[in-house]
Amino acid sequence: MTYIGTATSRVDGHAKVTGAAKYAAEPKVADLTHGSVVTSTIAKGRIARIDVSDALQVDGVIDVLTHTNRPRMADTDSGYKDDVAPDGTPFRPLYDDRILFDGQPVALVVANDLETAQFAASLVQVDYDEEPHITDMQRQRDVASVLKAAAEPGANPFAPPKPRGNAKAALAAAAVRHQGEYSVPIEHHNPIELYASTVMYEPDGTLTVYDKTQGVQNVQRYLCGVLELAPDHVRVLSPFTGGAFGSGLRPQYQVVLAALAALALKRSVRVVLTRQQMYGLGYRPAMVQRIELGAKADGTLEAITHDAITITSQYEHFYRQETGWSGLLYQCPNATYAHRLVPLDLPTSCDMRAPSAATGVYALECAMDELAFALGLDPLDLRLRCYSDRDQIANLPYSSKNLRECYRRGAEAFGWDKRNPEPRSMRGGSELVGWGMATGVWEALQMPIAVRIALTANGHAEVSCATSDIGTGTYTIMAQVAADMLGLPLDNVTVKLGDSTLPQSPVEGGSWIAASVANGIVTTSESIRRELLDLAKQVPNSPLADVAPDGVRITDGKLVSNNDPARMVSIADAMRHGGVDRIEQEQTTRVPEDKAHSHNTHSAVFAEVRVDEELGVVRVTRVVNAVAAGRILNTKTASSQILGGVVWGIGMALHEEALLDHTFGRVMNANIAEYHVPVNADIHDIEVIFVDEPDESINRLGIKGLGEIGIVGVAAAIANAVYHATGKRVRDLPITLDKILQ
Amino acid sequence: MDKPLREAQKGRNSPSLPSKVTITLHVNDVARTLTVAPWTTLLDALREDLDLTGTKKGCDHGQCGACTVLVDGRRVNSCLALAIMLDGAHVTTVEGLAKDGALHPVQQAFIDHDAFQCGYCTPGQIMSAVALISEGRAHTADEIRELMSGNICRCGAYPRIVAAIQQAMAEMGSKP
Numbered sequence: 001m002t003y004i005g006t007a008t009s010r011v012d013g014h015a016k017v018t019g020a021a022k023y024a025a026e027p028k029v030a031d032l033t034h035g036s037v038v039t040s041t042i043a044k045g046r047i048a049r050i051d052v053s054d055a056l057q058v059d060g061v062i063d064v065l066t067h068t069n070r071p072r073m074a075d076t077d078s079g080y081k082d083d084v085a086p087d088g089t090p091f092r093p094l095y096d097d098r099i100l101f102d103g104q105p106v107a108l109v110v111a112n113d114l115e116t117a118q119f120a121a122s123l124v125q126v127d128y129d130e131e132p133h134i135t136d137m138q139r140q141r142d143v144a145s146v147l148k149a150a151a152e153p154g155a156n157p158f159a160p161p162k163p164r165g166n167a168k169a170a171l172a173a174a175a176v177r178h179q180g181e182y183s184v185p186i187e188h189h190n191p192i193e194l195y196a197s198t199v200m201y202e203p204d205g206t207l208t209v210y211d212k213t214q215g216v217q218n219v220q221r222y223l224c225g226v227l228e229l230a231p232d233h234v235r236v237l238s239p240f241t242g243g244a245f246g247s248g249l250r251p252q253y254q255v256v257l258a259a260l261a262a263l264a265l266k267r268s269v270r271v272v273l274t275r276q277q278m279y280g281l282g283y284r285p286a287m288v289q290r291i292e293l294g295a296k297a298d299g300t301l302e303a304i305t306h307d308a309i310t311i312t313s314q315y316e317h318f319y320r321q322e323t324g325w326s327g328l329l330y331q332c333p334n335a336t337y338a339h340r341l342v343p344l345d346l347p348t349s350c351d352m353r354a355p356s357a358a359t360g361v362y363a364l365e366c367a368m369d370e371l372a373f374a375l376g377l378d379p380l381d382l383r384l385r386c387y388s389d390r391d392q393i394a395n396l397p398y399s400s401k402n403l404r405e406c407y408r409r410g411a412e413a414f415g416w417d418k419r420n421p422e423p424r425s426m427r428g429g430s431e432l433v434g435w436g437m438a439t440g441v442w443e444a445l446q447m448p449i450a451v452r453i454a455l456t457a458n459g460h461a462e463v464s465c466a467t468s469d470i471g472t473g474t475y476t477i478m479a480q481v482a483a484d485m486l487g488l489p490l491d492n493v494t495v496k497l498g499d500s501t502l503p504q505s506p507v508e509g510g511s512w513i514a515a516s517v518a519n520g521i522v523t524t525s526e527s528i529r530r531e532l533l534d535l536a537k538q539v540p541n542s543p544l545a546d547v548a549p550d551g552v553r554i555t556d557g558k559l560v561s562n563n564d565p566a567r568m569v570s571i572a573d574a575m576r577h578g579g580v581d582r583i584e585q586e587q588t589t590r591v592p593e594d595k596a597h598s599h600n601t602h603s604a605v606f607a608e609v610r611v612d613e614e615l616g617v618v619r620v621t622r623v624v625n626a627v628a629a630g631r632i633l634n635t636k637t638a639s640s641q642i643l644g645g646v647v648w649g650i651g652m653a654l655h656e657e658a659l660l661d662h663t664f665g666r667v668m669n670a671n672i673a674e675y676h677v678p679v680n681a682d683i684h685d686i687e688v689i690f691v692d693e694p695d696e697s698i699n700r701l702g703i704k705g706l707g708e709i710g711i712v713g714v715a716a717a718i719a720n721a722v723y724h725a726t727g728k729r730v731r732d733l734p735i736t737l738d739k740i741l742q
Numbered sequence: 743m744d745k746p747l748r749e750a751q752k753g754r755n756s757p758s759l760p761s762k763v764t765i766t767l768h769v770n771d772v773a774r775t776l777t778v779a780p781w782t783t784l785l786d787a788l789r790e791d792l793d794l795t796g797t798k799k800g801c802d803h804g805q806c807g808a809c810t811v812l813v814d815g816r817r818v819n820s821c822l823a824l825a826i827m828l829d830g831a832h833v834t835t836v837e838g839l840a841k842d843g844a845l846h847p848v849q850q851a852f853i854d855h856d857a858f859q860c861g862y863c864t865p866g867q868i869m870s871a872v873a874l875i876s877e878g879r880a881h882t883a884d885e886i887r888e889l890m891s892g893n894i895c896r897c898g899a900y901p902r903i904v905a906a907i908q909q910a911m912a913e914m915g916s917k918p
Contacts, residue, residue: 013853016861017845017868019796019836026795034790058759114790115779119759192800192808192896193862242798242862243896275801471860471897636856640899644859647898672894673805679891681884683900 003480003490004701007636011495012240012475021240024212025196025272032198033062035261035271036117037254038107038124039280040099043345043665044133047097047106047126054123055109060116063265064124065108070094071263074226082222083215084249084507086348088316092226093253094260099128100315101347102666103280108257110269133345135665137286137311144309144340147319158356161324161393165334167294170303174294178371182291182363183732186311186658186667187284189352190677193242195281196272197255199262207262209236211255214248214468215507220500222251223259234259238498241470245648246351248470249509252281279670282318282350283658285310289322289363293371294334299385301332306364309340313348317341320356326364327393328600329441330386335393345665351509353648354708357442358715362652365438365716366731369723378421379437379720380411391598399597400695400702402628403439406604409689410437410626414606423727431610434725440603440713444630444704445512450503451520452586453482453528457575459557461486463521464496467505467513472707473637474513480634481518481701485525487554503586511601511705514633519699520589525554527585532559535578536569543567591699599698601629601709605649607717611725616737619684620650620718626689630704635690638706642688645710651678652711653718654734676734765829769794770838776825784820784828785809788835796836796865800894807893810866810873811835817873819892836865839872847913848872851906859897867893871907875914883908 015021040047052064073095074080080090093105107124111117134140150159171177193212200208207229213219216236223234241248258271273281287310294303306323323337352358368386372379387404390397411417419435420426426433454462463482469475479493486493496502506512530549536559537545544552544559544567552559559574561567575581608622623646632638655676659668669675695702715733722740723729730739764777767784769792776791785802788794788811797820800808804822811820812834839846848871851857858864870893880886886904895903 009853010856012861013856013858014845016858016864017836017849017852018840019794019865021861022795023798023862025799026789028793113779114786115782119781190896191860191862192798192806192894193860194799194801240862241860243860245896272799275803275805471858473859637859640856640859640897640902643901644898647900671803671805672801673803677894677896678898678900679894680900680903681887681891683887683898686901 001484003483004633005631006634008476008480008490008634010473010476010637011479023193023240023242024198024210024238025270027198027210029198029200029268031268033110033112033265033267033269034114034117035108035110035258035269036121037105037257037271037273037277038109038121039277040102040104040106042099042128042130043102043135045099045128045130047099048129049127050107051125052107055120058116058120058123060112061120062110062112065094065110065261065264066106067094067096070260072228074228079225082250083218086316086318091315093256101280101313101345102664103277105253105257108261108271110261110265133665135344135346135660136662137342137344140342140344141309144342147339147341158319158321160321160337160339161327163336167303167305167334167336170334171292171294174302175297176371176374177292177294178367178374179292180367180370180731181288182366183288184286184359184362185733186286187352187652187656188279188658188675189245189247190672190675191243191245191247194272194275195252195254195278197258198270199258200268201262201266206233207259209234209255209259211236211238212241212248213238213251214241214244214470214509216468216498216500217466217505218507219251219255223255226256227259227263236500238468241468244470245353246355246509247282249351249507250282275672276670279658279667280347282347284352285312285318285349287322287359291326291363291367293367295371295375299375299377299382301330301386303334304332305336307338309342311342311344311349313346314343316348318349322356322360324393325357325360325441328391329439330392331388332392354442354711357708357712358652361441361712362715365713366719369436369720370729380407380416383407383439394598396596396598399594399599399698400630400693401600401602402691402693403602403604405691406602406626406628409691410604410606410624413687413689414624416606423724428610431612432725434609434611434721434723436717436720436724437604437606438713438716438720440605440709442511442601442709442712444515444599444601444698445510446519446591446699447506447512447516448588448590449505449516449520450586450588451517451524452503452584453524454582454584455486455528456582457572459488459571460492461488462494462496464502465505465517465520466500466502467497467517468508469497470508472641473634474517476637477514477633478517478521481521482525485522486528487556504588511707514705515699515703518633518701518703519591520587522700523589524585524587527587528583529554531583531585532571532574536574539569539573539577542569544569594697597697601627601704603627603709603713605713605717607721609718609721609725611722611740613726616740618654618722618735618740622685624687624689625710626691627709628691628693629706629709630693630695630698631702632690633703638690639688641706642710643686646686646714647678647683648711649714650682650718652733653715657734763826765826767828768832770834778825780824780826782825784823784825787825788820794835794837798862798865800863807870808863808866810869810893812869812873817870836868839868846872848910851909855902855906855909857899857902857906859899863893863895867895867903871910874907875911
């Protein structure tokens, strides 16, 4: 293979460095109007009165949409259910007078230009009948609802797993026990691109929508449901997405507002949210996790209990399986889990990079570190003593698991053997130095997907699928795989994605797109090859006349016999004799369910921190992340994925936290200066290692996906390093300087 | 073509709006005359009036750096600059960096080092890097990190951004 596995530069790189790449708010549209959103200033209640008269009198204002004058919308919950909606009653933007959370949209001011819309939006006056609200998880902990365990594995992948053994008795009998409570605050995705939609009102009354999303077909179906439109009346495009990290899995409200306005006014409308308004979208749920571990004196685990309390809205039940990672990862005969859900007067929480694993594994891996200290064992040694070649919940072997090699190579690159096990024992100048480590794990998921390939006689291919490239590099890996499968130079392959009219794709999430779409390209390429062979056989005295369909490959623009490379027919000749100038195939690929194996990616994360104890400042000076994730399609973009995950892990460990004022039920730091995310000066040496992990059963190319695994374990490795540096165990994230100084 | 909005103000409580103002900006070496409201930012003038959407909006508060452009050679957050204050100024945006189809060394270095993922903060990072190099104040990786910290990359490409800037500095004859 020429391109798969290489460090190919992004095929969309030129568009991105020149400013040519067009994001959702950027298509040039004739006669465009601009919408500015007015949001609620209370967390719960009803709109008593909206006075839009001042706004309407501003020259240039076209209309103000509210729940009182909006166009018709669906009046059933099913109309608002998107492909990945959790159980519950979905939020209906601008539907009625009910206020469910602070920052909820209550009006859209539409004007001829952006400044006028923004100014007029400031003139909309809203009176509310306020009702008491609750946004404080701690106040609701005791009334949280209990999630039932899944009846069987896979029945509800998000409910806690069924217990095994008798963890209570095993804990009572354990030689060494550790118990700890670990908390994670609300975190916001904060992609740098603002949520935006440009809705073009076409002459025939249909809508062409440029939207910021991770799933154009999800948005297309959702809009048709909400607005009660026929499927062919809405087309959704998202050729470029300026980051999303899970926030774009579900359609966001600005697309509804823009589409409503376009229908009401029969005009094209653009709506861009402000950074502050984006804190009224989904978020990583705040949570408290309690973990108890029991071990024999030799460090083998006897029992695990993992309880989680997570938050959601009052109207939908969003949760992910935080607790299951503990039961899965290490050899341990007894495990129990509990998950309780706290509804609050906030928007519904949602997926955020490595949902459940970034948080659940954080708690587990801090607890494992504490257990290692209690046992007097090296933290890495403890992981090796508990190593499992089987998924401990499903009790199945893995299709591949090379975590052992991650530990070995990661430790070697980091220099772990030079670690002094004693906390506070290592110093660099005036700073305390700490070394910590953690394990990471994620699922290797795959979804049904359709891919279309059109191959022309001049040896160019167009590969299309309605998936997204949210920065992960989907354009590039699709081009690489297609080029190799079709035996073409990379430059001869054009990739089309981010258009709801293209072949079916799931939302881009869960790290499943690379494996799914690459496998889809392999399958569709085979159909192309078969059709090409049929044409080649029509060439007079065809050298491939008696060759079976799988007896040929395509290389250098030719169909070549596998057994006798001298027998070949060029793509151009085959098409000419077949009387066509292009062939096109579309295949839906569904990887057969493999019930004999579990499928996961793993990582070993090693982190060094330096702590200025007088100021409480923590710096993460080195991270090594060794990853086992099957075949790596593109070493350049894959490393970027892991680097990004590590940066996210540093943010999670040290910076990120939405601070609520519970009196108002409002995020106080709803901006990107006071909600801290890592900046360049926060990031030092990060080394990414991919260990070999051949996997012949997972899919045709042995691909597992990388979007999530990079963050998993990072916050724990840093928290463990902070303990090693300072002797201080901070169990609630982020580890800010006040907690170090306490 | 000043168009007073005041005459349209029929509302009792609406504040009266000041007139729009006609200005000339030299954008990427082309003189562009446009009529903007006094509160129109340079960012919105570029994106909405001149269709130069390479300059990105990420916060509108000078917090993220995605809107960084060069004004008379200096890097500024264009979301914090009012267009009317820049009448006659020379503005360089990411669209004006490549010359005769050849990428600027910083642009090429960003591709070579995969110094971006989603690409949204990238124009701001690149403009900031171009200015950083001409400022000549960054001599070490730590200084690059510090002086590039006004540009947030949520995808976390920071190590790659530093490497790309180092490559471009070497090519452009600046240290290191």
